[in-house]
Amino acid sequence: MFSYRSLLVPLVIAKLVMGVSCLVVADSSINITARTLSNKVAYIPPQCYTKTEDQSGDVHNPCFVCHTIGQRPNYINDADLQLNYSFNDTARKNHWENLFQDRSQAVAAISDEQILQYINASNYFDGQGRIILAEKLAQLPENWDYDRNGVWNGYTPDIWFNFDDQGFDRDKQGGYSGWRAYGYYPYPGTFWPTNGSTGDVMIRLPIAFRRNQQGESDLTVYKVNLAIVEAMLKEQDIPIDPVDENRLGGIDLDKNGELGMARLVRYDWAPLQQRFMWYVGQAYDLQKQGKLHLAAGLFPEGTEFLHTVRYVAVDEQGHNQLSPRLKELRYARKRFWMNYSKLEDKIHAEMKEKHDFPDRVRVFRGNSEVGVSNGQGWSYTAFIEDKNGQLRPQSFEELVFCAGCHSGVGSVRDGIFSFSRKFSAASPQKGWHHWSQYGLKGVTEPIRNDGKYEYTYYLEKNKSANEFRTNAEAQGKFFDQQGNLKADAVSQLHKDISWLLFASKQRALELNKAYLTIVREQSFAKGRDAVVKPLENVHRSLKPDQETGIQLPLSYLPLLDSEIVGMLNEDQDLYLPALLYREQYYWAEFEKTSTDNLLWELASHGLYGGELPAGSTSVLDNNLYLTLPLISNGAMLFSAEMEYSHQQNDQYLWRLSDFSHYSETGSE
Numbered sequence: 001m002f003s004y005r006s007l008l009v010p011l012v013i014a015k016l017v018m019g020v021s022c023l024v025v026a027d028s029s030i031n032i033t034a035r036t037l038s039n040k041v042a043y044i045p046p047q048c049y050t051k052t053e054d055q056s057g058d059v060h061n062p063c064f065v066c067h068t069i070g071q072r073p074n075y076i077n078d079a080d081l082q083l084n085y086s087f088n089d090t091a092r093k094n095h096w097e098n099l100f101q102d103r104s105q106a107v108a109a110i111s112d113e114q115i116l117q118y119i120n121a122s123n124y125f126d127g128q129g130r131i132i133l134a135e136k137l138a139q140l141p142e143n144w145d146y147d148r149n150g151v152w153n154g155y156t157p158d159i160w161f162n163f164d165d166q167g168f169d170r171d172k173q174g175g176y177s178g179w180r181a182y183g184y185y186p187y188p189g190t191f192w193p194t195n196g197s198t199g200d201v202m203i204r205l206p207i208a209f210r211r212n213q214q215g216e217s218d219l220t221v222y223k224v225n226l227a228i229v230e231a232m233l234k235e236q237d238i239p240i241d242p243v244d245e246n247r248l249g250g251i252d253l254d255k256n257g258e259l260g261m262a263r264l265v266r267y268d269w270a271p272l273q274q275r276f277m278w279y280v281g282q283a284y285d286l287q288k289q290g291k292l293h294l295a296a297g298l299f300p301e302g303t304e305f306l307h308t309v310r311y312v313a314v315d316e317q318g319h320n321q322l323s324p325r326l327k328e329l330r331y332a333r334k335r336f337w338m339n340y341s342k343l344e345d346k347i348h349a350e351m352k353e354k355h356d357f358p359d360r361v362r363v364f365r366g367n368s369e370v371g372v373s374n375g376q377g378w379s380y381t382a383f384i385e386d387k388n389g390q391l392r393p394q395s396f397e398e399l400v401f402c403a404g405c406h407s408g409v410g411s412v413r414d415g416i417f418s419f420s421r422k423f424s425a426a427s428p429q430k431g432w433h434h435w436s437q438y439g440l441k442g443v444t445e446p447i448r449n450d451g452k453y454e455y456t457y458y459l460e461k462n463k464s465a466n467e468f469r470t471n472a473e474a475q476g477k478f479f480d481q482q483g484n485l486k487a488d489a490v491s492q493l494h495k496d497i498s499w500l501l502f503a504s505k506q507r508a509l510e511l512n513k514a515y516l517t518i519v520r521e522q523s524f525a526k527g528r529d530a531v532v533k534p535l536e537n538v539h540r541s542l543k544p545d546q547e548t549g550i551q552l553p554l555s556y557l558p559l560l561d562s563e564i565v566g567m568l569n570e571d572q573d574l575y576l577p578a579l580l581y582r583e584q585y586y587w588a589e590f591e592k593t594s595t596d597n598l599l600w601e602l603a604s605h606g607l608y609g610g611e612l613p614a615g616s617t618s619v620l621d622n623n624l625y626l627t628l629p630l631i632s633n634g635a636m637l638f639s640a641e642m643e644y645s646h647q648q649n650d651q652y653l654w655r656l657s658d659f660s661h662y663s664e665t666g667s668e
Contacts, residue, residue, distance in 0.1 A: 030386075030392075030395060030522050031143075031395065032143060032144055032146075032368050032392065032393050032394075032395050033143070033144070033145070033146045033367070033368055033395075034395060034396060034397075035367060035396045036396075036397070037396070037397050037400065038095075038397060038525055039095040039397065039525060039526075040090050040361045041087075041088070041090050041091040041095065041361055041362075042095075042397050042400045042401045042404070042525070043362055043364070043400050043401065043403065043404025043405075043408065044087070044091055044404060045401070045404065045405060046094075046096040046099055046527050046529055046538070047062070047189070047190060047467040047468070048063075048085075049085075049094045049096065049099075049538050049539045049542075050062065050063075050467045050468060050469075050537060050538055050539075051537045051538060051539055052548040052549055052550055053548065053549035054469075054537070058463065058483070059548075059549045059550055059551075060461075060462050060463050060464060060469065061082060061461045061462060061548075061550050061554055062188075062189055062458070062461075062462040062464075062466075062467040063081065063082040063548070063550070064079070064082055064461065064553065064554035064555065064556050065187070065188045065189060065411060065458065065556050066405070066409040066410070066411050066556070067079055067080075067081040067082055067409060067410055067411070067553075067556075068409075068410040068411050068553075068554075068555050068556035069410055069555060070410035070411070070412075071297065071413065071558060072296075072297060072340070073295070073296075073297045073298060073340045073343050073344070073414070074297070074343075074410060074412060074413065074414070075343060075344045075347040075348075076347055076408070076409065076410045077410060078408075078409060078410045079410065079553040079554075079555070080553065082548065082550050082553040082554065083547065083548055083550055083551075083553060084545050084546060084547045084548055085539070085542045085545070085546045085547075085548065086545060087542060088358055088359045088360065088361060089359045090359070090361055091361075092541055092542045092543070092544070093540075093541050094538065094539055094540050094541060094542075095526070096526060096527040096529075097526040097527065098518060098523055098526040098527030098528075098529065098531060099468075099527055099529065099531055099534070099535045099538050100534045100535065100538075100540070101531065101534065102533055102534055103514050103517050103531065103532050103533070104532055104533055106513075106517045107510060107513040107514050107517065107532055110513045110516065112509055115509055115512050115513050115516065116509075118325065118389065118516065119310075119311040119313060119323040119324070119325045119512055120313070120323065120324055120325070121324065121325055121389075122324040122325060123325050123326055123385070123389055123390050123391055124157070124161075124324075124326055124329070124391070129172070131157050131158070131160075132390065132391070133156070133157045133329075133383060133391055134156055134157055134158065137152040137156050138156075140152050144368075144392070144393050145369075146367045146368050146369040147367075147369070152369065153369045153370055154331075154368075154369040154370050154371060154381050154393070155331040155333070155371075155381055157329060157383075158177055159177055159179045159202060159306055160172070160177060161434075161436070163181055163433070163434040163436065163437060165429065165437075166180075166223070166429060166432055167180050167181045167182060167429055167432030167433045167434060167437075168180050168219075169181070169202065176210075176217075176219075177204075178204040178205075178207075178210060179202040179203070179204045179306060180202060180203055180204065180226065180432060181200060181201070181202045181432070181433060181434035181435075181437075182201065182202075182203065182418075182419070182422045182423070182431055182432050182433070183422070183423040183427060183428075183431050183432075183433050183434075183435070183438060184201065184418045184419070184421045184422045184423060184431075185421045185423070185443075185446040185454070185497075185559065186440075186501060187417055187418070187421070188454065188455060188458040189458065189462075189465075189466055189467050190466060190467060190529075192465070192466075192500070192501045193312050193320040193440075193501055193502060193503055193508075194320075194465060194466075194471060194473065194474055194500070194501055194502060194503040194507070195465070195466045195471060195503075195511075196312065196503075196511040196514075196515065196529065196530040197309050197310065197311070197312065197327065197515075197530075198309075198310045198311070198312050198313070198320060198321065198322045198323065198435075199307060199308055199309045199310060199322075200307070200308055200310075200322060200434060200435050201305060201306070201307045201418045201419075202305070202306045202307075202434075203226070203303070203304070203305055203306075203419065204303075204304040204305075204306070205222070205225060205226065205229065205283075205300070205302070205303055205304075206283075206300070206301075206302035206303070207282075208281070208282040208283045208285075208286050208292065209221070209222060209225040209226075209279065209281065209282075209283045209300070210222040210225075210281075211281055211282045212280075212281045212282070213249055213281055213282060213284070213285060215282065218281060220243060220247075220248075221248065221280050221281035222281075223240070223241070224240060224243060224248060224253065224265070224280050225279050225280060225281065225283055226432075227240045227265045228253075228265050228277065228279055228280075228294075229299060229300065229303075230265075230419070230422065231265045231266075231267045231277075232267070232269070232277070232294060232295065232296050232297065232298065233297060233298075233299070233413060233414070233419055233420050234267075234420055234422075234558075235267055235296050235297065236267050237264050237265065237266050237267050238264060238265045238267070238425065239263060239264045239425035239430070240253075240262070240263065240264055240265060240425075240430075241263075242261045242262070242263050243261070243262055244260070244261060244262075245259045245260060245261075245262050246259050246260075248280040248281070249280060249281070249284055251278050251280050251284065253265050253266065253280075254266045255268050269294075269295075269296050277294060278294070279292065279294065279300075283300070293337045293339070295339065295340065297413060297414055298337075298414050299334050299414050299415075299416070299419075300334070300337075301334050301335070301336055301337045301377070302333070302334060303333070303334045304331070304332065304333045304334075305331070305332040305333075305416055305419075306329070306330070306331055307328075307329075307330040307331075307332075307418075308322070308326050308328065308329055308330070309326070309327040309328040309330065310322045310323045310325065310326055310327055311323035311325055311327060311508075311512045311515070312503055312508035312511060312512060313508070314503070314504075314505040314508050318502065318504070318505065319439060319441055319498070319502065320439075320440075320498070320501070320502045320503060320508065321435075321439070322435055322436065323512075325389065326383075326385075326391060327384070327385060327515065327519075328382055328383065328384045328385075328394075329382060329383045329391060330380070330381075330382040330402065331371070331380070331381050331382060332371075332378055332379070332380050332406070332415065332416065333371070333378065333379055334377050334378050334414075334415070335373075335377060335378065335379055336377050337377060338376055338377045343376060346375065346376065362404070362408070364400050364403055366379060366396070366399065366403075367396055368381070368393045368394065368395055368396055368399065369381070369393070371399060372396065372399040372400055372402070372403040373403070374403050374406050374407030374415055375407055376407055376414075376415060377415070378406065378407075378415040380399060380402050380403050380406060381393075381394070381399060382394045382398070382399060382402060384398065384524060385519045386519075386522070387519065387520060387522055389519065394524075395525075397525050398524055398525065401524075401528075410556070411556045420558065420559075421446070421559060423443075426578065427443075439498075440497055440498045440501055440502070441496065441498045441502075442496055442498070443496065443497050443498070444494065444495060444496070444497070444577060444587065445493055445494045445495075445497050446497075446559045446560075447559065447560050447567050447575070448557040448558070448559060448560065449557050449558050449559065449560050449632065450557055450569075450570070450633075451560075451567040451568055451569035451570065451575070451632070451633060452569060452570075453490075453493075453494060454559065455493060455497060455500055456485070456490055456493060456494070459478055459479075459485060459490075459500075460485060461554055463479070463483055464479075465478065465500065468529075468535050468537050468538060469537045470531075470535065470537070473503065473504060473507050474500060477489055477499075477500075478490070478493075478500070491604075495587075495606065510532060511530040511532075512530070514530040514531060514532045515528075515530040518530075560632055566618060566628050566630065566631040566632070567631070567632060567633075568631055568632065568633040568638075569633075571592065572592040573589065573590065573591050573592055573600075573603075574589070574590040574592070574600060574631070575587075575588075575589050575590075576588045576589075576590075576618045576628070578617045578618065579605075579617070579618045579619070579620055580617055580618065580619045580620065581619075581620040582622070584607065585607070585617070586605050586606060586607055587605065587606055587607075588602065588604070588605040589602075589603045589604045589605070590602055590603060590654065591603045593653065597655065598655055598656040599645060599653050599654070599655055600642065600653065600654050600655075600656070601651050601652065601653050602651075602652045602653075602654070617629070623644070624643075624644035624654075625641070625642075625643055625644065626641065626642040626643070626644075626654055627641055628640040628641065628642065636661060637661070638659050638660065638661055639659065639660050640656060640658065640659040640660075641656075641657050641658045641659070642654040642655060642656050642657060643655055643657045
């Protein structure tokens with residue numbers, strides 16, 4: 001479990017700073033306020049230059065997790081980018097020079113004690129528990145002031161990293177900052193701790209979402225509005241704590257046709273069929289007036305996200321943790337609303353421009369104070385370490401690096417990657433928790449809506465645990481000498497994602513040291529990846545429309561709510577994350593053994609690792625009759641019943657006795 005008390009009770013670090021004084025270098029003269037780009041294509045990340053075909057002719061495909069057919073209202077379809085490096089003339093040269101630096105000597109010169117002291121010293125709080133950046137921005141340094149008006153016009157850090165048992169951030173007086181942390185499945189590849197960084201994400205909705213219709217702060221109203229936003233982004237029902245719909249202005253949250261105690265937000269939004277959904281509290285009034293908007297797959301205007309990127313700390317049990325020191329503090333705000341039509345028109349216009357002017361580079365608006373726009377309503381701003389390890393505003397070029405991925409790929413969901421991957425209501429605190437409260441240890445593997453295990457699928461298709469194929473530790477753990485996945489490692493991954501995602505202490509130390517050398521150089525414009533030795537699986541330059549070697553594009557698919565839904569894969573094997581039997585919950589896997597007789601064999605099972613599920617779960621009664629209220633095969637939903645058939649040697653078999661198909665609004 002991630003736990004770092006130094007964020008909750010700020011460190012007294014005088015002695016610590018003395019211990020790492022050898023790491024402190026005089027600050028550089030990075031021109032933070034400049035709007036020029038040394039790398040005109042800084043929006044194309046280093047991973048896009050990966051060599052997907054190795055020397056033996058084997059093809060690796062990490063590309064599909066970003067480049068895919070977008071889910072409405074993301075109208076980007078860039079799955080073709082899996083097939084070739086479709087770069088303009090400027091982008092054919094790889095400008096990420098840090099990928100090819102040999103940092104082995106610099107890394108060796110930093111002792112384990114030095115790097116541990118460094119990452120364990122907070123650069124967010126000072127010794128008195130004050131937010132360092134807030135103090136600095138109140139007396140704005142001249143070289144941070146983009147418009148020379150003496151006032152910081154961007155986001156001022158205001159989170160205290162002091163989370164209660166519902167994931168809400170509390171200030172020193174016990175009040176609410178509005179930020180709420182959530183657990184989520186880390187995005188495949190670079191974003192796993194084993195590849196160099198830890199991180200967390202918090203969301204905050206505007207003040208109207210936090211007040212009732214009388215204008216009073218109301219935590220129940222805020223929690224329900226957050227659940228409504230979650231329902232719209234995931235396009236599924238969201239369980240909530242029981243709430244009186246009459247108290248919330250008479251909004252029928254569960255869509256049962258009457259006002260009473262609601263235990264879920266029912267996703268039922270089809271405006272062309274006159275089926276609508278509404279926020280509650282003051283947000284409802286503003287929505288009725290047309291000043292706030294609601295649509296599937298979109299956040300309301302004014303939504304904020306805060307994301308910290310940190311070093312990898314490792315506790316005595318080997319669990320990866322968030323370091324007290326921040327590499328980056330990233331902030332996103334949805335400044336204005338764009339409806340489906342405008343979003344689609346924008347994508348079509350960009351496609352036309354790329355066709356008509358293939359060598360033009362993308363143009364981004366914004367600056368280091370207010371952030372860089374993604375052209376879809378969002379602005380992104382951030383802070384990053386200076387040479388002394390203190391946080392400074394990121395330059396325009398450093399922000400363009402972030403804005404590119406948050407607007408130009410098929411897999412992103414309204415500019416944000418993590419929220420649609422939020423843990424379900426069956427996880428601790430209904431998924432509303434910070435990594436310092438509940439970590440990744442023991443979390444079961446996420447499942448795509450085609451029934452495939454997501455991380456296993458990534459390993460199968462990429463044949464490695466990161467894009468650059470440099471993670472030898474994970475390679476040895478998950479692949480044999482022939483490059484095949486190890487069955488026992490995959491089985492362990494299904495039950496506990498930390499088996500893949502966590503770095504060993506030695507690997508974490510090495511990657512932390514490698515990143516620190518970049519901090520010393522302030523060479524972020526040349527790449528931020530923690531690289532010790534020059535990478536071999538990366539192109540330095542490319543030919544026009546050079547092929548990747550990938551023959552068939554793969555699809556990045558949304559995740560199922562794997563805590564409460566049964567999954568049927570393409571072989572019709574059945575996976576049940578939560579099966580109730582004799583007052584205990586289990587996970588279970590059934591393999592189909594006979595098509596003619598519709599027989600399934602119990603292949604493996606174990607005790608369920610989370611809290612009791614909040615939604616529909618499978619039940620095995622004392623007569624071994626199995627009731628499956630909700631199963632997905634990735635395309636359709638079913639309910640089913642299976643009766644115990646017989647035992648054959650050590651095999652236990654069940655026969656399908658009945659099933660029915662579900663429509664969007666109910667069973668048929």
